[in-house]
Amino acid sequence: MTNQNTISRESDLSGGEYKWGFVTDVETDLAPKGLSEDIVRLISTKKEEPEWLLEWRLKAYRHWVELEKSEAEPKWAMIDYPPIDYQDIYYYAAPKGTNEAPKSLDDVDPEMLETFEKLGIPLQERAALAGVAVDAVFDSVSVATTMEKQLGELGIVFCSFSNAVKNHPELVKKYLGSVVPYTDNFFAALNAAVFSDGSFVYIPPGVKCPIELMTYFRINTEGSGQFERTLIVADKGAYVSYLEGCTAPFRKTSQLHAATVELVALDDSEIKYSTIQNWFPGTKDGEGGIYNFVTKRGRADKNAKISWTQVETGSAITWKYPSVILKGDNSVGEFFSVALANNHQQADTGTKMIHIGKNTKSTIVSKGISAGKGSNTYRGQVQIMPGAENAVNHTQCDSLLVGDECGAHTVPYIEVRNPTARLEHEASTSKVSDDQLFYLMARGLSEEEAHHMIITGWSRDVIKELPFEFALEASQLLKVSLEGAVG
Amino acid sequence: MLEINNLHASVVDIENSEILKGINLKVGRGEVHAIMGPNGSGKSTLANVLMGRPDYLVTDGDVTLEGESILELRPDQRAHLGMFLAFQYPAEIPGVRPWQFLKAALDSKAESRGEDKMSVRNFSKLFDEKVEAVGINPNLVKRSLNEGFSGGEKKRNEMLQLEVLQPALAILDETDSGLDVDALRIVAEGVNSMRSPERSFIVVTHYQRLLNYITPDVVHILVKGKIVKTGGPELALEVEKDGYQEYLEAAGANA
Ligand SMILES: Nc1ncnc2c1ncn2[C@@H]1O[C@H](COP(=O)(O)OP(=O)(O)OP(=O)(O)O)[C@@H](O)[C@H]1O
Ligand SMILES: [Mg+2]
Numbered sequence: 001m002t003n004q005n006t007i008s009r010e011s012d013l014s015g016g017e018y019k020w021g022f023v024t025d026v027e028t029d030l031a032p033k034g035l036s037e038d039i040v041r042l043i044s045t046k047k048e049e050p051e052w053l054l055e056w057r058l059k060a061y062r063h064w065v066e067l068e069k070s071e072a073e074p075k076w077a078m079i080d081y082p083p084i085d086y087q088d089i090y091y092y093a094a095p096k097g098t099n100e101a102p103k104s105l106d107d108v109d110p111e112m113l114e115t116f117e118k119l120g121i122p123l124q125e126r127a128a129l130a131g132v133a134v135d136a137v138f139d140s141v142s143v144a145t146t147m148e149k150q151l152g153e154l155g156i157v158f159c160s161f162s163n164a165v166k167n168h169p170e171l172v173k174k175y176l177g178s179v180v181p182y183t184d185n186f187f188a189a190l191n192a193a194v195f196s197d198g199s200f201v202y203i204p205p206g207v208k209c210p211i212e213l214m215t216y217f218r219i220n221t222e223g224s225g226q227f228e229r230t231l232i233v234a235d236k237g238a239y240v241s242y243l244e245g246c247t248a249p250f251r252k253t254s255q256l257h258a259a260t261v262e263l264v265a266l267d268d269s270e271i272k273y274s275t276i277q278n279w280f281p282g283t284k285d286g287e288g289g290i291y292n293f294v295t296k297r298g299r300a301d302k303n304a305k306i307s308w309t310q311v312e313t314g315s316a317i318t319w320k321y322p323s324v325i326l327k328g329d330n331s332v333g334e335f336f337s338v339a340l341a342n343n344h345q346q347a348d349t350g351t352k353m354i355h356i357g358k359n360t361k362s363t364i365v366s367k368g369i370s371a372g373k374g375s376n377t378y379r380g381q382v383q384i385m386p387g388a389e390n391a392v393n394h395t396q397c398d399s400l401l402v403g404d405e406c407g408a409h410t411v412p413y414i415e416v417r418n419p420t421a422r423l424e425h426e427a428s429t430s431k432v433s434d435d436q437l438f439y440l441m442a443r444g445l446s447e448e449e450a451h452h453m454i455i456t457g458w459s460r461d462v463i464k465e466l467p468f469e470f471a472l473e474a475s476q477l478l479k480v481s482l483e484g485a486v487g
Numbered sequence: 488m489l490e491i492n493n494l495h496a497s498v499v500d501i502e503n504s505e506i507l508k509g510i511n512l513k514v515g516r517g518e519v520h521a522i523m524g525p526n527g528s529g530k531s532t533l534a535n536v537l538m539g540r541p542d543y544l545v546t547d548g549d550v551t552l553e554g555e556s557i558l559e560l561r562p563d564q565r566a567h568l569g570m571f572l573a574f575q576y577p578a579e580i581p582g583v584r585p586w587q588f589l590k591a592a593l594d595s596k597a598e599s600r601g602e603d604k605m606s607v608r609n610f611s612k613l614f615d616e617k618v619e620a621v622g623i624n625p626n627l628v629k630r631s632l633n634e635g636f637s638g639g640e641k642k643r644n645e646m647l648q649l650e651v652l653q654p655a656l657a658i659l660d661e662t663d664s665g666l667d668v669d670a671l672r673i674v675a676e677g678v679n680s681m682r683s684p685e686r687s688f689i690v691v692t693h694y695q696r697l698l699n700y701i702t703p704d705v706v707h708i709l710v711k712g713k714i715v716k717t718g719g720p721e722l723a724l725e726v727e728k729d730g731y732q733e734y735l736e737a738a739g740a741n742a
Contacts, residue, residue, distance in 0.1 A: 434542065439578035443592035444539050444566035444599070445647065453591065457582030458633065 027262070031092035037061060043092050047162050047196070049167060053176075057449060060182035060192030061325040073186045076138065077376040078347035078409055079317050081254075081291065088139075089225045089256055093192045128260075151209070161229055164200035171202055175233050179299045179325070185294040187258040187319075191227045195260065196282050198228035203238035203269070211465055214243045217259075225256040232262070234269035241272040243470055247389040254282070254316060256291050262307055263298030270305040271298060274466050275322075278477055279314035286344030286373075289316025292411050301304040302328030302357070309465040310351060311474040312339040321379065323352035326360035333362040336462040340481050341374030341406070345405040350380035350411075355388040355421070366461050370406035371482055377409040384421040391421045399429040400458055402451065402482070430458075452479040488687050489514040489537075489656055494548035496536045506532045508712035509548065509619050514656070517684040519660050521698055522691045523723060524709035524729045530691045533709070534660045537689075538572040552656070556674050566592075567599040569655030573645040573662045575691075580632040585644060586614055588632050596652070611652060621646045622673050638665040646677050653681070658689045663697040675700030695727040710734045 031042050039390050040061045044054040065075070068086065157168055165171050183194035199215040204425050217228060236238055257279060265271045273296075282289025292315035298306040308322035318341075324333030335351035353362035368376040380394045399408035410427055432454050440450035456463065456475045496502040506529045514520050524530055524679050537550060539562040549556050556732040557565055566602055580588070594604045598685065605613070618625055623643050633641050644661050649657055678688060678701050679692040690701065698720060700708075705716045708731070715734045 055667075433578070435576075435578040438540050438562060439574065439580070440592075441562040442540075442566055442572050442574075442586070443588070443652070444595040445561050445591060446563050446595065447561070449591065449595065453583055453588065454580060457580055460582035474699055 008062045019461065026137045031090065033090055035061075035089070035091055035194065037082075039091050041282045043194055043196060049166070052173065053165060054203075055137045056177065056182070057193050057385040060189050061194075064185055064189035064193055066184070067186050067189055067372055070475070074319070075290075076335075077102070077319050077379070078375065078411075079319060079346040079348050079430045081317055081346075084256060084291070086190075090255055090451075091225060091227070094381040103129070116443045122228075151211075153208055154209070154252040155204040155208060156209055157200065159200055159309045161195070161198040161200050161231070163239070164202075164231075168200070168202065171233065172200065172231065172327055175231055175262065175264050179264060179297050180260050182293050188260055188295045190396045191229060191258050191260040191267055191295070193229045194225075194487075195229035198230045198259070199232075199244075200230070201232040201240060201242060203240045204233040206237040207235075208239040209241070212241050212243055214245065216245050217353065225258065227257075228259045230259070230261040231264075232271055232273070233264045234266060236266045236273050237268045241274070241467060243274045243467065245276045245278070245473075248417065254291055254422040255280075255487070256293070257315075259295075261294070261296040261322075264297075265298060265304035267302040267304060267307050267373055269301075270307075272307045273298070273309070273322070274470060275308075275310040275311065275312070276466075276470060276474055276477065277312045277314050277318070278481075280316075281314050281343065281345050281481070282316040284343050284372075288300075288315065289318060289345070292318045293318065294318075294320040296322035297325065297332075298323070299325045299327055300331035300333060306330055307334040307336070307465070308351065309334075309336040310338070310464070311459075311463065311466070311477065312337065312347060312368045313477045314346075316345060318345075318349050320349045321351055321381075323354065324362065325354045325356065326362065326391075327356045328360075330359045332360070335362075335364045335366070336465045337365070337463045338367045338369065338459045338478070339378075340369040340371070340478060341376040342371040342481055343373060345372075345374045347375070348377040348379055351376045352381040352383070353393060354381075354385070355391040355393070357384045358387070358389040360388055361392045362394075364393070364397070366395075366397045367462055368397075368399045368408055369455060369459070369482075370399065370408045371402035373405045375407045375409075377411060379413075381413040382415070382423060384416045384418050388418050389420050391418065393421070393423045395423070397425075397427045399427075400455065401429065401431045402471055417464075439463060448479075448483070451482060488517045488518075488553060489689075490549075490551045491537075492549050492551075494533075494536070494550060495546045496532065496543045497546055499542055499544045502731060505546070506712050508535065510709075510712070510714055512707065512714060514687050516687060517682075519627070519678070519682065519688040519690065519701060519702045520688060521703040521706045521723060522702075522709050523693065523706065523726055525735065528709050528714045530709055531660050532712075534572055534575075534678045534689070534691060537565075537658060538562055538570060539692075563595065564599075566654075567596055571649060571652055571654035571657045573649055573657065573659040575660040575664070577633050577641045577645055579634040579636075581634050583632045584621060584630075585628045585632050585647070586611075589610045589614065589648060592652060594649070617647050619652045619691075620650060620673075622670070623631055623647055623675070639667060640671055642666055643670060650677055650681070655685065656687050657681075658691070660691045661693065662690075663692050663694060669713075671697065672700065695723040698723045708734055713738065 029038055040057050042059055063353050148159060182189050201213060203209050231241060263271050279290035279292055300306045306324045312318050323336060326333050333353050337348045339349050339416050341347045350366060351364055364380055366378045368378055370376040384391045397410050399409060410430060436454055437450050440453060455478055464475050466474055493503060494510040496507040497610050498608050522530055545558055550558055590610050597604050618628055621643050627640060645662055656666055663671055702720055706718055706720060708716040715738060
């Protein structure tokens with residue numbers, strides 16, 4: 001397991017242009033393949049968890065077993081994949097020596113630091129310069145959290161989930177599963193049973209987090225699943241901007257990623273959550289790639305605001321609906337998404353906005369790009385509950401087609417149970433037109449540059465929501481992800 | 488500079504769709520040629536074929552730039568050689584700012600020639616200068632490229648690009664159509680100020696009034712895919728007075 005060769009971008013023949021496909025050669029601590037109560041206990045023991053957390057995991061596990069028996073794995077999404085053998089997956093893979101969370105960067109395996117350097121993730125002092133604090137999750141374990149101390153002075157907690165369980169058990173206990181209970185869905189139950197690490201953020205009342213917080217997820221071990229769990233709590237009047245990035249090596253087998261993210265925005269607070277998802281999308285012929293089944297949801301209390309911004313260019317399959325429960329009066333939910341499906345990628349993504357409080361407001365801007373044989377579905381739900389006086393939703397769903405073999409679908413569900421609601425829905429489908437391409441090329445841009453310019457321009461309403469550096473990265477990702485689709 | 492020999496072109500995928508039926512044209516360095524002709528005669532097709540639009544298929548003949556055939560080159564390669572087409576109907580590109588687009592165009596040209604890219608600061612200066620010169624509302628260039636621009640604004644935007652990119656051979660396809668008097672003067676002044684012994688122009692127009700401002704060296708009349716008459720500036724005046732009837736009849740008789 002530990003002697004994999006590094007597959008570089010150059011030597012990779014069929015993987016297209018995925019340049020994050022290298023493997024890091026570190027010794028790995030693997031639990032046996034397959035899922036059972038014993039594995040759940042083993043994970044919990046490895047992490048030296050308290051009894052209550054083990055109990056919670058076991059309840060989730062038993063619930064998942066029931067769901068699995070009744071074949072409750074969700075099938076309604078417009079995605080198509082061979083059945084997943086849940087007994088053929090490693091549920092715990094940790095780089096050796098990291099069971100103990102590293103105390104400082106000096107304790108982190110240099111190989112691993114190098115991996116994150118290659119990925120462009122600043123773990124060293126560069127992090128401070130860039131004004132970003134980073135937590136990095138490698139396979140299942142969090143390997144480094146930078147600037148923990150500086151943030152600590154403001155009372156901000158930003159650490160791995162495991163550390164949070166050890167050092168802030170009261171916070172974890174209070175909020176874990178409060179937005180996404182383990183009964184929520186098949187993958188949420190699975191995640192609750194076996195989650196190994198992830199990030200935890202707590203911003204105390206009235207504190208505006210002065211820097212971007214970032215978590216970087218990387219799957220390294222072949223055949224392993226990754227099940228992180230992220231919990232972000234913004235206390236009353238707090239503000240935080242959080243970013244997650246994801247990559248995985250080039251592999252011909254598919255890998256499962258079933259994460260859960262819970263956001264709790266207490267009264268008058270704001271959480272901005274941005275994702276750049278670039279998991280390995282599989283080869284041009286549709287071999288391998290990450291199955292990305294993610295449950296993300298936030299709860300916004302009175303006057304609180306939650307924004308999800310995502311740029312989804314990776315994964316063989318994306319199944320993901322970051323949602324907001326607009327519980328408090330005057331709360332605001334936003335969802336800005338660019339999802340790209342090229343080659344054989346399938347994306348079924350969207351959002352749910354559940355309006356409960358009065359004067360709640362939600363905005364959905366979804367941009368789906370389909371290229372090659374890619375299939376892209378927007379699935380959105382706007383629910384106005386009876387008590388949600390004067391709720392407002394604006395939904396804009398745009399699809400862009402590159403080539404003739406791809407598909408785009410829009411599946412909006414709307415449920416209105418209060419007559420004062422105001423909802424607007426706009427949808428459009430367009431193609432990159434020959435006129436546009438010729439216009440740009442006649443000015444000297446190559447066909448690829450022209451496509452890239454048209455597509456990033458078209459996605460601008462979403463990309464401009466990202467923090468600056470990440471906007472640039474997102475634009476680059478769109479470019480790289482489209483290579484092979486044009487020309 | 489540019490030589491067109493017996494150029495035949497039709498629409499890709501459509502049979503018997505020949506539009507250009509044997510065009511011959513020589514544009515010397517530093518010359519300004521005007522092309523006039525009735526609607527549908529093939530003026531825009533010629534301009535687009537010169538620039539390499541993939542919708543058209545060249546079935547016969549050749550086009551050379553500085554002695555080298557360009558027919559196998561992609562549009563971007565032709566642009567890098569110094570060709571420029573001011574479009575009759577510029578495309579709208581949502582979310583792309585004119586500034587960003589022009590910088591990218593200039594950079595790609597510099598790159599293809601192994602030159603250094605212009606610094607952002609110098610480019611900004613140049614851009615602002617040219618925006619003022621062509622009289623574009625500065626708010627307009629903060630919007631998406633051509634999106635929601637009025638007809639005249641689009642044409643001014645084409646002039647802006649022309650002035651920034653400073654091509655060796657500029658083809659203007661009815662850049663004067665739909666312009667108010669002031670804009671017309673700006674187009675003419677732009678062309679005149681760029682006129683040099685090194686730079687050539689092909690100006691497609693319906694109106695002799697543009698030629699009052701830009702005095703062409705040569706005027707061609709294009710009818711039904713052929714150049715039926717070539718002369719000096721006086722030819723434009725004639726056409727203005729008499730129309731194309733006599734040429735159409737002659738072309739009809741030949742067809
Ligand atoms: N892509 C195309 N597909 C089909 N027909 C075409 C295409 N392009 C041009 N044509 C036809 O070729 C003829 C010449 O068109 P072109 O646009 O070159 O005329 P023009 O001289 O520029 O006219 P105008 O003065 O109206 O601009 C027209 O009949 C036009 O309909
Ligand atoms: Mg025309």
